[in-house]
Amino acid sequence: MIDFMLFMIFSILETYAMFFLAFKIFKIDLYHKEMLFASFIMGFFSYTLRINYGIASLDTFSQYALMFCFMWMLFRIHPFYASILTGMAYQAYSVIQTIIMYLLDSVINMPLNTSEPITKNIMIMQILSALAAVLIGMYVGHKRIGFDFVPDKPDVRIKPTTSEKLLFALNLPTVIVVTLLTYFFESFFSFFIPIFYGVLLWGYLYFSHKKDRNNYESFNF
Numbered sequence: 001m002i003d004f005m006l007f008m009i010f011s012i013l014e015t016y017a018m019f020f021l022a023f024k025i026f027k028i029d030l031y032h033k034e035m036l037f038a039s040f041i042m043g044f045f046s047y048t049l050r051i052n053y054g055i056a057s058l059d060t061f062s063q064y065a066l067m068f069c070f071m072w073m074l075f076r077i078h079p080f081y082a083s084i085l086t087g088m089a090y091q092a093y094s095v096i097q098t099i100i101m102y103l104l105d106s107v108i109n110m111p112l113n114t115s116e117p118i119t120k121n122i123m124i125m126q127i128l129s130a131l132a133a134v135l136i137g138m139y140v141g142h143k144r145i146g147f148d149f150v151p152d153k154p155d156v157r158i159k160p161t162t163s164e165k166l167l168f169a170l171n172l173p174t175v176i177v178v179t180l181l182t183y184f185f186e187s188f189f190s191f192f193i194p195i196f197y198g199v200l201l202w203g204y205l206y207f208s209h210k211k212d213r214n215n216y217e218s219f220n221f
Contacts, residue, residue, distance in 0.1 A: 013039075
């Protein structure tokens with residue numbers, strides 16, 4: 001029971017941080033109760049698949065799918081843009097988390113066993129990752145930087161631009177690369193994982209910036 005409660009607390013913390021970061025980047029209003037509700041459901045699914053059934057790879061896909069569904073049906077974001085927000089959220093958070101994982105494991109010499117999600121070191125990593133994501137989101141919101149091309153109605157008719165189509169296309173490699181973390185973090189290739197994440201995140205930011213510029217918006221730090 002204690003393991004379940006710990007898993008849920010830190011899973012909800014991380015998922016909430018992902019929603020927070022994505023909504024801040026795309027200048028979407030925050031609905032904290034709904035974000036916590038979605039995080040709880042996703043955490044419960046994650047515990048069932050990862051702990052009860054031991055299917056970590058399927059857990060990754062289910063979390064991605066659930067976040068997309070919540071973006072679309074709970075937060076009422078058009079499904080085309082909900083997929084872009086989901087991809088961006090996962091990619092940004094993955095960059096943050098893999099950097100922290102690398103620093104803890106290689107620099108501070110704090111070993112992380114990703115096959116055992118309920119350990120002291122893993123929980124420290126989760127706290128630091130979520131805190132970093134929330135702080136970045138707060139900075140983005142405070143400076144009023146980000147993108148605002150996502151419509152606030154789910155039934156609006158859209159004509160995707162080339163940049164938006166490319167943003168949508170980035171979702172497939174995002175799911176694949178996010179899944180790789182489970183298998184390669186403890187291997188020789190772990191050093192390259194943050195680089196791959198960073199390249200995909202750069203793609204999201206670049207094409208989002210390009211879309212905003214086409215709409216006479218700017219993205220200035």
